[in-house]
Amino acid sequence: MTSLRTRALVHSTPDGLTVRELDVRAPRGDEVRVRVRASGVCHSDLHLIDGDWPSDEELVPGHEAAGVVESVGDDVLGLQPGDHVVLSWFPPCGDCVACGRGQQWLCTGNMCNEHRLPDGGTAYSADGRDVFPFIGVGALSEYVVVPEAAAVKVPDELPFEIGALIGCSVATGVGAVVNTAGVSAGQAAVVIGCGGVGQATIAGLALVGASPIIAIDLSAERLEAARGVGATHVVDGGASDVAAQVAAIAAEGVDFVFEAVGHVATISQAIALVAPGGAVVLEGLTAADRAVPLDAYAVAAEGKRILGCNYGSTVAARDFPRLASQYLSGELPLDTLVGPRISLPDAIGAFEDMRRARGGRAVVVFGE
Structure with missing residues (x-):
């Protein structure tokens, strides 16, 4: 097996986002090389691009993807070329204490947060210079190399766009409902x-029969979409009486509030909205x-719980x-x-749409 050329989106501090040609080496050991067919544009990538999670390295963003196995390393046991897979950005090492407890979403033995493959390296390079995969995947690229544990086989009939979303947003949202809460x-x-x-959280709540399911957002478009996946009520997050509206809908109190924004104000709002004894x-x-x-004091006195949700407590x-x-x-x-199905160069504009909360989840679709 030899290296391949791949078109990829690359982020660097001086240049921002650019589409580049990279080399992606052959898989080694328990690695697989995957031809990406669809890759979601996720808010976690925006944290990198906007400097919320700073890095001075050249990184390929993207971690939410599905594709087809192109080649495998000599130690791969469960996958073969042609298999359809969904990629996981948090593959378990299998050896740490968390993995031993079955809490693979808390694995301390992988190097994803360092933007490295498990061996501490990368499969990407440009002109002899290493380029690293964001969160260990770097999926806004035509090809990726990941450990076998990060590529989960799924039925061939699963659309690649749906598979991509299962790899992060769906696993996180549905998992938050089913696994975490x-x-x-x-x-x-x-x-x-x-x-x-x-x-995805709303879809998960509908799946388990929660009622009522109240969606809060600033975007009328997104609130309408929320109804389509199972919200029974919607509330404009910019209204002055959000808490009163929620109380009128859920007269006996709210058992769970899921905060899916990551802002200080909405986290504080979530704690205020949940009923005593809720989470x-x-x-x-x-x-x-x-x-x-x-x-x-109020959290303790009212028996409220705050649950951190990493990847929907997912075992991929x-x-x-x-899913x-x-x-x-x-x-x-x-x-x-x-949301919109876009080309790789269009992902740059999709991140700007995300900043402005415009449209649905953009998915980069790669050709046959």
Whole structure:
């Protein structure tokens, strides 16, 4: 096997975002090389681009993708060329304490947060210079190399655009409901922020039978989309009486509030909205080191819980096939989560749309 040329979106501090030609080496050991067919434009990538999560390295953004295995390393056991896969940006090492507890979403043995493959390196290069994969994937590229644990086989009939979203936003949103919070039928829930993760959270709440399901957002377009995936009520987040509207809808109080924005103000709002004994689930990621004021006495006295949600407490090998099956059976209506289908260069504009909360989840679609 030899290296390939790949067109990729690259972010660097001096140049910003540019489309570049890179070399991507052959897979080694337990790695697989995947031809990407669809890659979502996710808010986590925007944190990198806007400097919320600063890096002085050249990085290929993107971590939400699906594609077809092109080649495999000598130690790969469960995949072969031609398999359709969804990529996970947090593959388990299998050896750390968290993995031993079955909490693979808390793995401390991978190097994703350092933007490295498990061996500490990268498969990308340009003119002999290393270019690194954002969160260990770098999926806004025609080809990626990832460890086998990061490529989960799914049915061939699963559309690549849906598979891409399952790899991050859907796994996070539905997982927050099912895995992290354990919401039961009939419990009242609020979702603050109706971007990709928020929409998936609403779909997950509808799946388990939560009621009412109240969506809050500043965008009328996104609120209308929220109705399409299961919201029973919508509230304009810019209204002066948001809390009163929520109280009128959920007269017995809100059991769960899912914060899918990652802003200090909406996190504080979520804590205020949840009923005594209820739980706030933090899905949205803030800028690094951002602190949130907390009335600790009130939280303790009212028995409120604050649950951190990393990747929807997802075990990719278990949850990705289940989510694919639920989509294919019609249980999860995920088609409306796919926004504009765009080319790789158009991803630059899609990030600007995301900054302005315009449109749905853009998905870069690569050719045959």
